[in-house]
Amino acid sequence: MGMFERDQQVFADAEPLDDSYEPEDIRERDDELEKYQRALQPIIDNRPTSNIFLYGKTGTGKTVATKFMLSHLETDAAEYDDVDLSTLWVSCENLSSSYQVAVALVNELRRDQGKDRISTTGYSQQRVFNLLYEELDRLGGTVIIVLDEIDNIGHSDDILYGLPRARSNNYVEDARPVIIGISNDFQFRENLSPKVKDTLAEKEILFPPYDANQLRSILNPRAEKAFHDGVLEGDVVPLCAAFAAQDTGSARQAIRLLREAGEIAQAEDAECVTEDYVRNAQDELEKNQLYEGMQELTTQGHAVLCALAYHQSLDEVPIRSRDLYHRYVKICDRLDADSVSERRVRDHLSDMNMLGLISVYERNEGLSAGRYHEYELDVPLKAVLDVLQSTNRFEEVAGIIQSTAEDNNLLQADLSAY
DNA sequence: CGTCCACAGGAAATGTAGGTCT
DNA sequence: AGACCTACATTTCCTGTGGACG
Missing domain, CATH: 3.40.50.300 (P-loop containing nucleotide triphosphate hydrolases)
Known part of the structure; x- marks a missing residue:
């Protein structure tokens, strides 16, 4: 028996769920x-x-x-x-x-x-x-x-x-x-x-975002072609539509969700695709997006992320940009890497915020302490450390941060959430 | 109600690394 | 080879700003 066998329990023809698929009629537009x-x-x-x-x-x-x-x-x-x-x-x-x-x-x-x-x-x-x-x-x-x-x-x-x-x-x-x-x-x-x-x-x-009803109407004919009869439980398409509608209103997102749910079901040899698979698919897609976002950062981006992870491991978050910058410079010194200006670090932080990797809080204490931002990780510390540890340059530092975090019991909660 | 803190973030300059043309 | 082009990350310089304080 080979490692790869043809397995067509769930999908009849996955093409209608592909990004490049062109339907013969366009719905809801x-x-x-x-x-x-x-x-x-x-x-x-x-x-x-x-x-x-x-x-x-x-x-x-x-x-x-x-x-x-x-x-x-x-x-x-x-x-x-x-x-x-x-x-x-x-x-x-x-x-x-x-x-x-x-x-x-x-x-x-x-x-x-x-x-x-x-x-x-x-x-x-x-x-x-x-x-x-x-x-x-x-x-x-x-x-x-x-x-x-x-x-x-x-x-x-x-x-x-x-x-x-x-x-x-x-x-x-x-x-x-x-x-x-x-x-x-x-x-x-x-x-x-x-x-x-x-x-x-x-x-x-x-072109306004689609609402859940419209997404259902877009998904239904594709789902019918893509899956074998009776494989999709009744709630699956509506749930995909609902998730996508409340997030972005994007048909692409809804379709990916449906496909991912099907793929997970297929991988688990399930007879049908249930609501739970959709929820898993949602988690999976979100997780992938964050992982990719982190991996694609430049060395400088990783260093900034690393500095924030360090403070997170000490439970010193949220942290204002000034203090974070100092930590960042220290990390660069230690890695024998060049450090960049404070202005540039602000850009990196803003990028990471866009990617959903970190959260920003605006603080304002008037004329005594002025206006500033505070940051904390918006993804589990463990996930950040995993990525950093797989990046040669940061392997050692990430290891140190990890043991600090373990000492402070800051990793457990993460694992269950991730 | 104006002041003024300390930074956020815009705009332009700089430097380095690619390329074409004569 | 030297003039001249863009790209991209970064530095330099700067203006804008929300609210606690007076």
Whole structure:
């Protein structure tokens, strides 16, 4: 008997629970899709088309709706000889500036030609823009440019200024760029420079978070395909929907939860997926997220975390940033590592707060002691120490902290909670 | 009601490491 | 080789601010 056997007790076909799955119809987004369609209609009519911006948190259907609309648009456009349409999709997930987006666009446009990809540094911005206009012109016709997760470029929004004007400024002659921007961040709109704002936000479509009912309606058809009949207990889908709704309202989160619950059930050779598996899945996913968050910190981040863990092990929390900084410097000295400025440590602390690793309390004692923040771990000390101990550099220090914590009986409660 | 503490956090400068072009 | 480009972490400099105190 092999170590790996095919085991299909629970899943019939896990694909509908995959992140990349594209359902053939989109549920609970009728109004948004209708708006979207109206915004794209001029392309078929060969009329000038506004740029479109989609806003909404992750997992609210922006990307999936766009893929859906574009694939319909492409098939329908093919029916008309005088409509020349191409689409271009760039995810800005790892692109932090207009420059990088422009490079990515050029490389995407060059992909099917034999031409070389261009490098991500070295050229001047104008040069990259010129290359981009050149490629666009060669393509010609209406070119839909989807910039997914565009908020990643932050304040550097030159490309959003340049592209929409490329035609009116005669940078391109044969191409009509239409930009579809997708943003997870509401505030992105506010932070755009004014000259960009009015051109770009011509048509805006808002994707609000899903509520529990909507999530159920999204999950049900997928669940039906993914699992064998009768495997899912009645409460499972509603519970996944409820967890995701009260947390983020994200369909992605709800789907992951459902899949994880199924995987746990399958791993345990269970006959059916019960509510308990959903709860386990929720814990498991949360735990993974925190572990990953901690592991991906830089050495400096680890040192800051280590300093906080030290104070936690002495039960000296919450601790104000000044004292934490002193401890951090001592730890760096001991590890023979460079230490960074207090300002930079504040940034690391703020990052870790965003990740949900630590909690911040604002204190204010007026003119006697001023304003300051106090910090404490928001994850079990044991979990932090595990990560640090698996990081060469911190192995020894983490060991010392662990024994201190044991002396003070500060680890037991953690283990049961984790 | 204004003052003023001690830091939070914004903005810009700096340094180092990548690259292209002529 | 030297001029000139961006990226990214960090430093430097600074303005903003909530509430206890007077």
